[in-house]
Amino acid sequence: MFDRDIWVEIFNSIKNNKLRTFLTGFSVGWGIFILVLLLGSVNGMTNGFHSQFNDDATNSIFIRPGSTSIAYAGFEAERRIQLKNDDIEYIRKSFPDDFENISGRMFRRTTARYKSETGSYTVQAVHPDFQVIEKTIITKGRFVNTNDLVSGAKVAVIGRKVKEDLFKEEEALGKFVEFNGLPFRVIGIFTDDGDDNAERGILAPISTYQRIYSNTDDVDQIALTYNSSYDLTKALEFSGRLETILKRRHKVAPKDQGGIRIWNYAEAFSDISNFTGILDTGAIFVVMLLLTAGIVGIGNIMVFTVKERTKEIGVRKALGAKPIQIIKLVLLESVFITALSGFMGLFIASGILAVVGPLIEAPAFKNPSVDFSTILISTIILIIAGFFAGLLPAMKAAKIKPIVALNDK
Amino acid sequence: MIQIKNLHKSYKMGSNSLHVLKGIDFSVEEGELVAIMGSSGSGKSTLLNILGMLDNPDSGDYVLDGVPIENLNETKAAQYRNKFLGFIFQSFNLINYKNAMENVALPLYYQKVGRKERQEKAVNYLSRVGLKDWATHLPSELSGGQKQRVAIARAMAAEPKVLLADEPTGALDSKTSYEVMELIQNINDEGNTILVVTHEPDIADMCKRIVHLKDGVIVEDKKVKQVRASEHV
Numbered sequence: 001m002f003d004r005d006i007w008v009e010i011f012n013s014i015k016n017n018k019l020r021t022f023l024t025g026f027s028v029g030w031g032i033f034i035l036v037l038l039l040g041s042v043n044g045m046t047n048g049f050h051s052q053f054n055d056d057a058t059n060s061i062f063i064r065p066g067s068t069s070i071a072y073a074g075f076e077a078e079r080r081i082q083l084k085n086d087d088i089e090y091i092r093k094s095f096p097d098d099f100e101n102i103s104g105r106m107f108r109r110t111t112a113r114y115k116s117e118t119g120s121y122t123v124q125a126v127h128p129d130f131q132v133i134e135k136t137i138i139t140k141g142r143f144v145n146t147n148d149l150v151s152g153a154k155v156a157v158i159g160r161k162v163k164e165d166l167f168k169e170e171e172a173l174g175k176f177v178e179f180n181g182l183p184f185r186v187i188g189i190f191t192d193d194g195d196d197n198a199e200r201g202i203l204a205p206i207s208t209y210q211r212i213y214s215n216t217d218d219v220d221q222i223a224l225t226y227n228s229s230y231d232l233t234k235a236l237e238f239s240g241r242l243e244t245i246l247k248r249r250h251k252v253a254p255k256d257q258g259g260i261r262i263w264n265y266a267e268a269f270s271d272i273s274n275f276t277g278i279l280d281t282g283a284i285f286v287v288m289l290l291l292t293a294g295i296v297g298i299g300n301i302m303v304f305t306v307k308e309r310t311k312e313i314g315v316r317k318a319l320g321a322k323p324i325q326i327i328k329l330v331l332l333e334s335v336f337i338t339a340l341s342g343f344m345g346l347f348i349a350s351g352i353l354a355v356v357g358p359l360i361e362a363p364a365f366k367n368p369s370v371d372f373s374t375i376l377i378s379t380i381i382l383i384i385a386g387f388f389a390g391l392l393p394a395m396k397a398a399k400i401k402p403i404v405a406l407n408d409k
Numbered sequence: 410m411i412q413i414k415n416l417h418k419s420y421k422m423g424s425n426s427l428h429v430l431k432g433i434d435f436s437v438e439e440g441e442l443v444a445i446m447g448s449s450g451s452g453k454s455t456l457l458n459i460l461g462m463l464d465n466p467d468s469g470d471y472v473l474d475g476v477p478i479e480n481l482n483e484t485k486a487a488q489y490r491n492k493f494l495g496f497i498f499q500s501f502n503l504i505n506y507k508n509a510m511e512n513v514a515l516p517l518y519y520q521k522v523g524r525k526e527r528q529e530k531a532v533n534y535l536s537r538v539g540l541k542d543w544a545t546h547l548p549s550e551l552s553g554g555q556k557q558r559v560a561i562a563r564a565m566a567a568e569p570k571v572l573l574a575d576e577p578t579g580a581l582d583s584k585t586s587y588e589v590m591e592l593i594q595n596i597n598d599e600g601n602t603i604l605v606v607t608h609e610p611d612i613a614d615m616c617k618r619i620v621h622l623k624d625g626v627i628v629e630d631k632k633v634k635q636v637r638a639s640e641h642v
Contacts, residue, residue, distance in 0.1 A: 005518055005524070312504055316504075316515070317490075318461070318490060318502075319490070319516045319519060320491020320516055320567070322484045322487040322519075323483045323484060323487070324484070401464075402490075403463045
C-alpha cells in the first residue's frame, strides 16, 4: 500500500491519461459534491426548524383550558374550564418523577408608566420555574424567585424593548414603574432568542397578580417541562396521563377535544425529525444513484486502462509479477482516482456551504453545514466505491496470460 | 538444466483440435547456447511458451534445474519465472514510461529487492550491455539495438538459470542483429544457459547447437561450430 513504486506507476498512468482521468473523476466528484450540498441543505432546514422553537425548552408541555364541546357528567356542553392553583399542586404531587419544572401563567393587559413615558403591554404572571420553560435570558438583575411568590411582592422583570420604551437610556433596575396605577419595582431585564415580540412583555410573580385581580387562585394556563431523559414515547405517554387526570378533575369527557388541550413539544419535534429524516434519506438515495453512475464510469475506464495495458501486464507477469500484485496495481489506481475526485467534490461543496451558508437569511433555513461524520462516511463510501469499481477490471487484468506479451509477431 | 520428456500440446480450434507438439524429447545442459529453428507453425513458439511456463503442456514432463514444473498455479508460475527464467522478446517489451534503469530493475522489484540495491544492480547490468550512460533515458529515446540490449540486461538482472530469447533479432537490421548476438554470445561465454528461437539460419549458426522443429516433432538436433558474431561486425 505504501510502496513507493506502486504510487509512481499510478501517477504515471494518471499523468499519461489526464483527460480520461479527469472525466471519470468528475462524475464521482460531482456525486459527492451534490451529496454534501443536499445534506448541508437538509441540515440547514433542520437547524431552521429548531431555531423556530428555540425560545421554549424543547421538552415543554402547555396545558390550555377551553370550553367543553360534549355534555358530560351532568354538565352541559360549552362550559368554560378554569384551571386553579390546585391543579398545579396536584400535578406536582401526582407526577414527581415526570416533570422537571412547572409554572402557572396568567395574562393581563396593562398600561405601564414611568415618568412621562407610557405603553401598553401584556403582563405574564408566572412561577419561578417559568424561566427554564420559556428559556428566558436575564441580562440584568434577576428572575422572579420563591420569596417574591410567597410574599406576593410587586416586582417585575421587563423585556428589553419595554426597558427601551419606558426608560430610554436610564437605568431601570430598582426603579418603580406603574402597572395600571400600581407601583412595581423592576428587578430584572430579559431578552428572548425567539423574537422581538417576546421582549415586549413583562413578567411578574403569579401570586401578586392573583391577589391584585380579585384575590383568586385562578390560573390561565399551566406550562411544564417533562423529564428530559424521556424519549418521544415516554413523553407522549406522560402528556396522555396528564390529559386523562386533568379531564377527570374538571369533569371533561375523555373524548372532548375542547375542554383541556395539551400541547406537547415532543410531538412537534418528532414530526420535524421525521420530515428531515425523510429528506435526508431521499438525499442519500439520489446521491447513491449518482455515485453508482460515477462508479460504473470509473470501472469502465479501468477496463479500458487494463485493455490498453494488456501487453505491459503480460510483460510484468513474464518478469515474475504475481496476480495479486497486478490486482493491487489496478485497485489502488481506481481507489486513488475515486478518493481524490471525491475529496475535491467534498471540499468544494463544503467551501460553498461555508461561504454561502451565513449569507442565507430565511426563517426556516439556518447554518447549512455538514458534520464530521458525514465527511467520514463519504470517505469510506468513496474508498469502497473505488474498490468495487476497480475490482472487476483488476481481476480481468490478473487473468491476462503472459503469453500475449510474446505473441507479438 | 532442462529435461523434457514426451511433451504434447494441442489447441482447440472450434470443434477441431490442433496438435502442435507431438511428443518432444529434449534436454539442455548448463552453459549451452541452443537455437530452436523451424518455420511458422512448426511449434517452436509453443515449445518456448511451455519452457517459459507461460503455457501448460497437455502431457509430458518438464524438469528445470532439478525442479519438476507441474501443476503450477499463477502465483507459483510467477515465482518460478522470476527465479529461473529471463525473457528476451522480439519487440523488446520495455515499459515505455519507465527509463532504462527502471526497466532493468523491474524483475528485482518482483523479487522484493530493496530500492537502492535494485538501482545499483540495474546500473551494473546496464554497464555490462554498454548502456550505462543511457540509464535515465526512456525507451522512446533509444534505438532498436539499444532497446534490445536494455531488454537483455533486464532478463539478466534477476540472475536466472536460463535465458529464453524469442526471435531476439527479428525486429533488427542485420548489423544490429549481429551486435545483439555478440552480446548474447558473450553472456553465454560467462556460463549462462541460453535458448534462442529463430528462423534465421545465420543467427542459428551463431549458437552452439541447433534444434530443428517441424510439424511438432524434433527432426534434427545437432551441435554446430559456433560462428562468432564479432566476425560479422
